[in-house]
Amino acid sequence: MDTTHRRRAAVSLHLPARQPFDFAASLAFIGSFPAMTGQQGTSGTALTLALRENATTMAARLTSATEGSGLDCELTADGPIDGPTARAAADRLGHYLGLDDDLSPLYAAARHDPPFQRVVDRLYGYHQVKFPSPFELLCWAILCQRVPMPVARTMKRALVEAVGNRIERDGRVLWAFPEAAQLAALDEDELAALIGNRRKAAFLYGATRRWLDLDEGFLRTGDHGAVRARVLELPGIGPWSASFLLIRGLGRMEHIGYDREQARAAARIYGHPVDEPEFRRLADGYRESQGYWAHYLRVGS
CATH class of the missing domain: 1.10.340.30 (Hypothetical protein; domain 2)
Incomplete structure (x- = not known):
């Protein structure tokens, strides 16, 4: 639904999320992400940020959906927000917050990996927050x-x-x-x-x-x-x-590289130094979700 007041346009959107999804976990990550310091406003329940699509600068306010799953989003701009621009904004925000990510393969593999299962238990429902674009x-x-x-x-x-x-x-x-x-x-x-x-x-x-x-x-x-x-x-x-x-x-989770930060995160979770061969063996157990596994290691360690 679009409304206009003093030339300011507003568009309300519903952004579905694949379950399980925990928006509070997303907000916690954003609040501690140094590359984004000062760019977004976060509270216990809402995220506010600016984005630009189709040459239109918009403010977005996202909150947990009042009905069903996912997020409610209100876009505002100082000029009209047409349909293609609203759809582009919805796609951008959904991709940024990983709303369509399927966590089930990651969680299924974690059942065979007790140290990592403890990370999953802490971060259950967290979808990877990417850069806004x-x-x-x-x-x-x-x-x-x-x-x-x-x-x-x-x-x-x-x-x-x-x-x-x-x-x-x-x-x-x-x-x-x-x-x-x-x-x-x-x-x-x-x-x-x-x-x-x-x-x-x-x-x-x-x-x-x-x-x-x-x-x-x-x-x-x-x-x-x-x-x-x-x-x-x-x-x-x-x-x-x-x-x-x-x-x-881009949210491409099929492959993950080995570096010092990944090795440190793995060592903290698995309780011992993890060299590259062991890291590769662990990652291979997560197949197409190995990027998610590595991100969870970093966030949860």
Whole structure:
């Protein structure tokens, strides 16, 4: 249902979620996720954020559904929100919060893995929260390489505010991360002036333009190897960043890489150091859900 008041449009949506789903677990994760600090508003029961789809900046407020499962969402904007834009926003938010993720294979495999079953018991119903969009994660993967987290956040904020996707909701100013076409309008010198790092600006400049030629539908659902190969062609993206983008940006859970952070998380859960062969053996037990297994290890350890 659409209503208009002083030119502000509002659209109410219902976003279904595959059960089990625990929105409180999603909110807890978002509240502790350093890459998103200051971007979203969370309370015990609601999530508020800005997003941009089809050249429209919107504020979204999400709460547990009053009837049935899933979430209720109210979108607001300073101009009209047409049907395609509302549907694009619903798809973006559902993907961001993993609402359609099927946890049953993960949970079935966990029954044969007592240390991990204890993690499942604590996180039951938690669907992986990704970055709000894979393009945002692409940019973050470039910005956060080899710099402290506060520096990367400052660079990201400079990009966001320069583009100006600003909207107010409930007395708070919210900023939506730019669409790729918006960043593509900035040349390399402008990007370097904004973030203060010419090398990263060159990567952003090249990666943004190549992203415009990619089909997000293919990235979400295409052959994993082919998608990984395309991601690795993006400037500034190496093997670690590619895995980061595949899992945390696109929700591709079929494969997981081994690194020090994953090894530390596994050691905390399994109670002993986990070398790469053992990590691979454990991951193989989760088959197509091994990315979920690794994410649960990180969140639950």
